[in-house]
Amino acid sequence: MESFFWVGLANVVDPINIAAIFAGALIGMFVGAMPGLSATMAIALLLPLTYSFRPETGLAMLASLYLAAMYGGSIAAILLRTPGTPAAAATVIDGHPMARKGQAGKALGLSLTASLIGGILSSIALLTVAPLLGKVVLNFGPVEIFAVAVLGITIIGTLSQGSTILGLFSGALGLLLATVGMDPTTGTPRFTFGVLDLFSGINFTVALIGLFSIPQAVRLIVEGNAKGEDRVSKIRDRMLPTGREFVQMLPNSIRSGVIGIVTGLIPGTGGDTASWFAYNEAKRFAKNKADFGTGTPAGVVAPEAANNAVVGGALIPTIALGIPGSSSTAVLLGGLMVHGILPGPTLMTDYGDVTYTLLWAVLFANVALFVVGIFFTRACVAVTKIPNRVVGPVIVVLSVIGAYAINNSMFDVGLMIAFGVLGLVFDTFRIPTPPLVIGLILGPILDMTLQQSLLIGKGNWMIFIENPISATLLAIALLSALQATPLFGGIGRLVKRSIGGGRPTTGGTE
Amino acid sequence: MGRIIVALAGIGLVLFMWNEAAGYPPTARQLPNLLGWVVLILAVLAIVQQALQWRRASADGTLTFDGPDWRAIGLGGGFLALVMVYAWSISVVGYLIATPVFLAVPLLVLRPIGLVPAVLSIAAVTAAVYGVFVWFLSLNIPLYPAF
Structure with missing residues (x-):
């Protein structure tokens, strides 16, 4: 593994890969700056572009795009009071008031610098923790990997926004749809109805382009632009913080960066959770709490350091376990899959050169983003002015051509639109989509490892209980699923009553 | 109401897939059958959850159905x-x-x-x-x- 570490570094400094990282940073920043376009959608749309590249070049570009879209989201948040990405929602609170005071450049500069600090911290965590975890996972066999996959989908389902039952339902539906295609053991075509395009299963990339792009395009068309937008159209002041300002923001950036890394590690949580968490912590640690919400720099630094630090944190389980912790990392994993690299413990061994290139690329992408941000943030102001109803149809064109590019197949375009309609229905009724995507990724792993485990156990399901690691992981999965049921609610109330002695509690929240 | 329709569609999909899988070798239909049960149970729970929410809202007098836009x-x-x-x-x-x-x-x-x-x-x-x-x-x- 150590040799891969240096191979990865040597790969990433290849001029083509450096160029790909800079290109990814530039594209990601512009896409992220458009209100309503998420980092996930940016990666999904750009995924087909990377097919013709070498895997390490394509992945370096996608990783850079992911990071840059996170920063790009803050541009719209600060200038338009509309977060470009959900992860930039907390930045609006202090970023926009700063812009209204004529400090738009300063707010964007703080955001960029905080993103760099958070991003570098998370890259270091990724480069150190992911290989260590990867070494542990190398000892895992199919029984343990099956349990990891079950735990992954259960946690993502239960931690999804909204109802836990619907989160789990979405994940289970994704797993069920992933069974379409040839059975890995017997070679029996399942649910293919004689359609040859379905024999290799539902193409994951096609599904995710549809799930993330079409609902967004329809929403942009339906909602249009809000009337009377509170817009700041120009950046007149200096962007880069002074040395003194940099020193002042350092503790807040480091604390928020650590929050971002830890939040990213937890499957099902993402940049939005991390940025709110970091914002609240920054407020708690601040001397002048009343300044928050009026345009204080600390209110910009905290969410921006956290949401960029999430990238490295979320990539740790994705790389080490092959279990994506969020929809964005699921799409990145899709990037590996289109190059024939399958998720799982082999990522660190058989494909170690590509995987370590990706890990190094995240570190280099942070620096590239800083450089690109200094030179092109002012140009991004123009992008924020493009009306939503112009952006919507463009997303559709990119989605249709991108889906076609995967296999040169019109069937894939139809499948992409079908998943787009499914995503729209899920969005409309507030059923979480990320568990469905992760179910589609984990389905083949679950299928393969279940059959291998049952072969090892001679058809006995007790093999999952007899193995201590798998038994522990499955028990955690069961507990996390059960906590969503009324049974746990009832137990919780009983415990509270016994502790409180039946005293009535005072209402209100902090 | 939309969530109930989605849950019912999920149940319909499971029944259809079970019917299709009936002709597959036991190994090939194992996972789809198992996952079918999971989806079915969760779909029923989602319907029950929605019904309970309506009942609670009705008891509080806050039950309203917004017309479609x-x-x-x-x-x-x-x-x-x-x-x-x-x-x-x-x-x-x-x-x-x-x-x-x-x-x-x-x-x-x-x-x-x-x-x-x-x-x-x-x-x-x-x-x-x-x-x-x-x-x-x-x-x-x-x-x-x-x-």
Whole structure:
């Protein structure tokens, strides 16, 4: 593994890969700056572009795009009071008031610098923790990997926004749809109805382009632009913080960066959770709490350091376990899959050169983003002015051509639109989509490892209980699923009553 | 109500997949059958959860059903239909005709920008996507009418 570490570094400094990282940073920043376009959608749309590249070049570009879209989201948040990405929602609170005071450049500069600090911290965590975890996972066999996959989908389902039952339902539906295609053991075509395009299963990339792009395009068309937008159209002041300002923001950036890394590690949580968490912590640690919400720099630094630090944190389980912790990392994993690299413990061994290139690329992408941000943030102001109803149809064109590019197949375009309609229905009724995507990724792993485990156990399901690691992981999965049921609610109330002695509690929240 | 419809559709899908899987070898139908049970149970729980929410809201006197937003449904449905026609038309009239026409329809109907910026945007997007996918990536997409 150590040799891969240096191979990865040597790969990433290849001029083509450096160029790909800079290109990814530039594209990601512009896409992220458009209100309503998420980092996930940016990666999904750009995924087909990377097919013709070498895997390490394509992945370096996608990783850079992911990071840059996170920063790009803050541009719209600060200038338009509309977060470009959900992860930039907390930045609006202090970023926009700063812009209204004529400090738009300063707010964007703080955001960029905080993103760099958070991003570098998370890259270091990724480069150190992911290989260590990867070494542990190398000892895992199919029984343990099956349990990891079950735990992954259960946690993502239960931690999804909204109802836990619907989160789990979405994940289970994704797993069920992933069974379409040839059975890995017997070679029996399942649910293919004689359609040859379905024999290799539902193409994951096609599904995710549809799930993330079409609902967004329809929403942009339906909602249009809000009337009377509170817009700041120009950046007149200096962007880069002074040395003194940099020193002042350092503790807040480091604390928020650590929050971002830890939040990213937890499957099902993402940049939005991390940025709110970091914002609240920054407020708690601040001397002048009343300044928050009026345009204080600390209110910009905290969410921006956290949401960029999430990238490295979320990539740790994705790389080490092959279990994506969020929809964005699921799409990145899709990037590996289109190059024939399958998720799982082999990522660190058989494909170690590509995987370590990706890990190094995240570190280099942070620096590239800083450089690109200094030179092109002012140009991004123009992008924020493009009306939503112009952006919507463009997303559709990119989605249709991108889906076609995967296999040169019109069937894939139809499948992409079908998943787009499914995503729209899920969005409309507030059923979480990320568990469905992760179910589609984990389905083949679950299928393969279940059959291998049952072969090892001679058809006995007790093999999952007899193995201590798998038994522990499955028990955690069961507990996390059960906590969503009324049974746990009832137990919780009983415990509270016994502790409180039946005293009535005072209402209100902090 | 929408969640109940989705849950019922999920149950329908499971029943259909079980029926299809009945003819597969036992190993091949093992996981779909197992996952089918999980989806079925969760779909029923989702329906029960929604019904309990309605009951609670009804008891509190806060139960209201918002009528559908017909304008949004019409706009969204119309755009989705346009997307389907666009995808189909590429193989008939080719990318170079289908794409500008598809981009022009919402810009003409909804008028988010003026005529000149609209024409420039359509030309720029069509050319950029052509440049990246056809010229740079050598994508083999139908460019001209098939007739």
